[in-house]
Amino acid sequence: MNPGTRSIEAPRWATPSHGSWLLGVPLWAWLGVFVLYPLVSVLLTSAGESYWEILAAPHSRRAIFNTLALGATVAVLATAVAFLYAFTVTRIALPKRVHRLLHFIALIPTVTPPFVFGVSLILLFGRRGLVTHTWLGFSGVDLYGFPGLVIVQVLAFFPYAYLLLRSLLLEMDPTLDEAGVVYGGTPFYVMRRITLRLLLPGCASAVFLVFTLSTTDLGNPMFIGGDFMVLTSQIYVTVIGLFNLKAGSVLAIVLLIPCLILLALQKYVAARESYATVGERAARPATRTADPWIRVPLAVLSFAMAAFVIVFYFMIVVGASVKIWGVNYTLTFEHFRRVLFESWMLGTRAVVDTMFLGAIGAVVGSGIGLLGGYLVTYSRVPGRHWFDLFVTLPMAVPGILMGLGFSIAFNRPPLLLSGTAFIIVAIFLVRTVPYSQRAVVAAIMQVHKSLREASTMAGATELQTFRRIVFPMIRPAVLAGIIFNFTRNITTLSGVIFVVSPRWRLLTAAMLAEVETGRIGGAASLGTLLIVVVWCVNLLGYLLFERKNLRRLGA
Amino acid sequence: MGNHHEQSLRRGGSFELTLEGLTKVFQAADGHEVAAVDHLSLRVTAGTFLTLCGPSGCGKTTTLRMIAGLETPTSGEIYLAGQAIAHIPPNRRNVGLVFQSYALFPHLTVFDNVAYPLQVKKEAAAVIRRDVDEVLGLLELTALTQRYPNQLSGGQQQRVALARALVTRPSLLLFDEPLSNLDARLRIHVRSEIRRLQKALGITAVYVTHDQVEAMSMSDEIAIMRDGKIEQVGAPKTLYFHPATKYTAEFIGRANLLPARVQAVEGSAVRVQVFGRDYRVAHTGVAVSPNEDVAVMLRPESVSLNGGGPHELEGTVRQTTFAGTTVEYVVDVGGAELLVTELGDSRDVPLDEGMRTPVRLNAERMHLLRA
Numbered sequence: 001m002n003p004g005t006r007s008i009e010a011p012r013w014a015t016p017s018h019g020s021w022l023l024g025v026p027l028w029a030w031l032g033v034f035v036l037y038p039l040v041s042v043l044l045t046s047a048g049e050s051y052w053e054i055l056a057a058p059h060s061r062r063a064i065f066n067t068l069a070l071g072a073t074v075a076v077l078a079t080a081v082a083f084l085y086a087f088t089v090t091r092i093a094l095p096k097r098v099h100r101l102l103h104f105i106a107l108i109p110t111v112t113p114p115f116v117f118g119v120s121l122i123l124l125f126g127r128r129g130l131v132t133h134t135w136l137g138f139s140g141v142d143l144y145g146f147p148g149l150v151i152v153q154v155l156a157f158f159p160y161a162y163l164l165l166r167s168l169l170l171e172m173d174p175t176l177d178e179a180g181v182v183y184g185g186t187p188f189y190v191m192r193r194i195t196l197r198l199l200l201p202g203c204a205s206a207v208f209l210v211f212t213l214s215t216t217d218l219g220n221p222m223f224i225g226g227d228f229m230v231l232t233s234q235i236y237v238t239v240i241g242l243f244n245l246k247a248g249s250v251l252a253i254v255l256l257i258p259c260l261i262l263l264a265l266q267k268y269v270a271a272r273e274s275y276a277t278v279g280e281r282a283a284r285p286a287t288r289t290a291d292p293w294i295r296v297p298l299a300v301l302s303f304a305m306a307a308f309v310i311v312f313y314f315m316i317v318v319g320a321s322v323k324i325w326g327v328n329y330t331l332t333f334e335h336f337r338r339v340l341f342e343s344w345m346l347g348t349r350a351v352v353d354t355m356f357l358g359a360i361g362a363v364v365g366s367g368i369g370l371l372g373g374y375l376v377t378y379s380r381v382p383g384r385h386w387f388d389l390f391v392t393l394p395m396a397v398p399g400i401l402m403g404l405g406f407s408i409a410f411n412r413p414p415l416l417l418s419g420t421a422f423i424i425v426a427i428f429l430v431r432t433v434p435y436s437q438r439a440v441v442a443a444i445m446q447v448h449k450s451l452r453e454a455s456t457m458a459g460a461t462e463l464q465t466f467r468r469i470v471f472p473m474i475r476p477a478v479l480a481g482i483i484f485n486f487t488r489n490i491t492t493l494s495g496v497i498f499v500v501s502p503r504w505r506l507l508t509a510a511m512l513a514e515v516e517t518g519r520i521g522g523a524a525s526l527g528t529l530l531i532v533v534v535w536c537v538n539l540l541g542y543l544l545f546e547r548k549n550l551r552r553l554g555a
Numbered sequence: 556m557g558n559h560h561e562q563s564l565r566r567g568g569s570f571e572l573t574l575e576g577l578t579k580v581f582q583a584a585d586g587h588e589v590a591a592v593d594h595l596s597l598r599v600t601a602g603t604f605l606t607l608c609g610p611s612g613c614g615k616t617t618t619l620r621m622i623a624g625l626e627t628p629t630s631g632e633i634y635l636a637g638q639a640i641a642h643i644p645p646n647r648r649n650v651g652l653v654f655q656s657y658a659l660f661p662h663l664t665v666f667d668n669v670a671y672p673l674q675v676k677k678e679a680a681a682v683i684r685r686d687v688d689e690v691l692g693l694l695e696l697t698a699l700t701q702r703y704p705n706q707l708s709g710g711q712q713q714r715v716a717l718a719r720a721l722v723t724r725p726s727l728l729l730f731d732e733p734l735s736n737l738d739a740r741l742r743i744h745v746r747s748e749i750r751r752l753q754k755a756l757g758i759t760a761v762y763v764t765h766d767q768v769e770a771m772s773m774s775d776e777i778a779i780m781r782d783g784k785i786e787q788v789g790a791p792k793t794l795y796f797h798p799a800t801k802y803t804a805e806f807i808g809r810a811n812l813l814p815a816r817v818q819a820v821e822g823s824a825v826r827v828q829v830f831g832r833d834y835r836v837a838h839t840g841v842a843v844s845p846n847e848d849v850a851v852m853l854r855p856e857s858v859s860l861n862g863g864g865p866h867e868l869e870g871t872v873r874q875t876t877f878a879g880t881t882v883e884y885v886v887d888v889g890g891a892e893l894l895v896t897e898l899g900d901s902r903d904v905p906l907d908e909g910m911r912t913p914v915r916l917n918a919e920r921m922h923l924l925r926a
Contacts, residue, residue: 448658453652455671456624457652458671459649459672459675461646472662
């Protein structure tokens with residue numbers, strides 16, 4: 001078939017099979033109950049004549065302005081840093097081990113709750129911070145508010161932009177760079193005129209992505225925002241502190257607006273982006289420049305970023321292990337003992353509940369994502385394109401809005417789920433299935449069409465082809481998805497803050513409680529436990545799946 | 556499908572393939588409907604190796620994919636052994652297809668790749684073992700059974716793809732430009748290998764390629780395609796020496812198409828004037844009348860650059876291309892450029908660009924075409 005053309009009619013035998021219906025109906029029901037119903041609930045709660053009154057209130061206007069200012073600043077800074085970092089990793093001549101180390105360090109924040117960096121900022125630059133108080137001798141000085149949030153969010157979110165730009169740089173045809181040099185450009189000129197120019201759409205996507213991450217972050221504004229209120233912290237305070245569900249809902253809907261606009265912009269840019277990535281992955285890596293004028297500044301900057309990440313990361317472990325931060329730096333396990341074993345073993349229960357619910361959510365989420373991916377790509381059930389749209393909708397919905405929706409919708413009949421484990425798992429699923437399904441669809445698209453056709457020509461049915469050819473080839477992606485889901489589940493705060501209950505506790509929520517009562521040592525030790533769990537699971541996943549697959553596929 | 560036919564199809568053997576008014580309409584990106592294949596009818600007799608040949612976009616691959624069942628015809632019918640199959644799903648047709656990219660399953664060994672068509676039919680393990688071993692032996696792959704596709708060379712991958720297509724003893728064997736990923740030397744080898752196997756098994760085969768040399772050297776019959784239609788079907792020699800149209804003449808081999816004027820029709824011959832000289836050309840069935848403008852096709856090897864004999868012309872050598880076995884000249888004769896080939900060792904004194912040379916056209920090899 002020629003590219004750009006499609007068959008007018010579906011093959012005559014292609015009527016939806018019973019299997020597809022069996023799959024499609026429950027998936028649609030799931031979407032209706034756990035995505036649309038909560039969102040509609042928030043919408044209905046927010047509706048009313050006082051809508052504009054709530055928005056016009058000074059604190060609302062300030063929160064909106066602060067959210068946009070912080071998001072824009074962080075997005076631009078993080079993307080700039082990410083481009084330079086990605087350029088260093090892909091285009092600068094450095095020992096291979098250094099490249100790998102830089103890449104690895106950049107991955108750390110993506111498996112860490114962003115507010116871990118916030119806790120570290122308290123430890124470093126707070127009123128009794130290591131830098132501000134102990135070293136510089138200030139008292140009562142801190143970096144809370146806008147500057148602290150910018151630092152922390154750039155550190156926490158630049159890796160997402162980096163990963164995006166890195167993959168674009170790797171996919172870029174290296175001959176373009178080479179041509180740029182052959183026709184007389186200096187390395188710096190080529191970087192500006194060719195590499196950066198081709199990467200502009202990717203940079204735009206990165207800006208949008210980081211903007212969304214910044215505006216939907218709840219933990220850091222809560223921990224270190226101080227008087228600098230943004231929409232997420234304003235919503236939290238309004239709902240939990242003032243018990244004003246209506247005002248909270250209005251603000252949550254307002255928060256949705258920039259997210260939807262950015263998603264639309266991202267799609268628009270992505271649609272025009274195609275020329276930046278040239279077909280298949282480049283057959284050979286790009287040449288790396290050794291020009292000192294590029295190499296030295298970029299290497300220094302990247303090492304500095306990496307060092308910041310490491311320092312902020314390990315600060316939390318140190319903070320968890322000393323007696324009284326800023327006063328008495330004696331090593332102790334007191335904080336761990338207290339959070340784990342005091343108050344009816346609250347911390348221990350949080351660890352167990354978090355891992356248990358997170359794991360169930362991760363496995364079930366991957367399963368649903370697999371079924372959904374199959375439905376979207378293979379089956380011929382009517383409405384499957386709409387299904388893809390709806391299932392990926394929560395990607396654009398801030399966690400705090402989804403969580404608010406759950407707490408409103410399922411706190412009353414007919415579906416009274418508040419306080420159950422089910423509501424927590426359900427919100428995990430809603431927030432991870434979009435990614436699982438996208439990953440499955442992307443992996444299926446990687447399986448060349450001719451392989452499926454070859455299987456069909458060999459006499460296999462559609463189901464046989466999926467089971468025997470497609471599934472084995474996408475299995476690594478599915479398994480990696482489970483690890484990803486688990487990590488996301490146990491590190492989210494904004495999504496679960498409104499659905500945790502005394503019966504089911506989660507580490508992230510427990511950390512917030514510690515910070516709110518001023519027990520930084522306790523927060524740091526819970527954060528350390530969270531990090532340890534994340535690392536164990538990711539390492540286990542790597543050992544179990546990745547290595548085996550790498551070996552088998554001879555890659 | 557009748558049980559009797561199903562039985563006979565399963566057993567393998569030679570079957571006739573007929574395409575009747577086959578049409579495939581695609582919707583282009585701008586919304587226009589494009590007939591990729593346009594009322595195409597064709598008969599491939601049992602055991603024949605037929606090649607669909609044409610430039611890219613002529614509909615040859617779409618035709619092949621409809622025969623395979625990977626595309627459904629917009630209209631028309633396909634008969635295999637007298638049986639209408641256009642609307643039978645591809646997985647129930649028992650047709651073997653060798654893909655351009657080979658489409659070997661990367662996560663399966665050579666053995667499992669070849670066994671796959673039998674496994675999905677849930678054949679007994681012993682039967683699978685026997686049939687796979689047999690076909691692997693036939694293609695000299697026995698030593699590679701436990702390898703994965705990425706551990707094989709291009710030629711080996713090609714043979715595995717062929718083995719997988721043959722293992723079920725298909726009623727029909729289809730090839731979609733299977734040699735385009737091989738280097739030139741290997742291509743010639745695999746070409747003869749495929750042809751040998753197809754003859755030995757007596758299996759009807761349809762082969763798609765844009766490479767006319769490949770088509771000529773492998774096929775019993777070639778169907779030249781143009782804009783979704785068949786321009787001409789015939790044996791390679793027929794197409795080469797007696798093309799029905801200028802399109803075929805230029806697509807198969809290289810051709811000089813010389814403007815000519817009919818002087819007289821003399822029974823089974825026609826007297827035409829080319830370059831101001833009269834030639835008696837065999838009448839090819841094209842109805843012509845005196846004073847009509849026609850074209851005369853003359854292959855480059857039917858032009859001689861040696862003097863002597865009647866009807867001698869003179870020309871200037873414009874370009875010389877030495878290719879080893881042959882030398883190619885472009886010779887300017889009265890403003891028209893003539894393509895001439897000679898054997899590479901035929902001259903002691905080379906004929907260089909700018910030199911004058913006698914030119915003789917072989918009237919016996921001239922072929923009359925509509926202008």
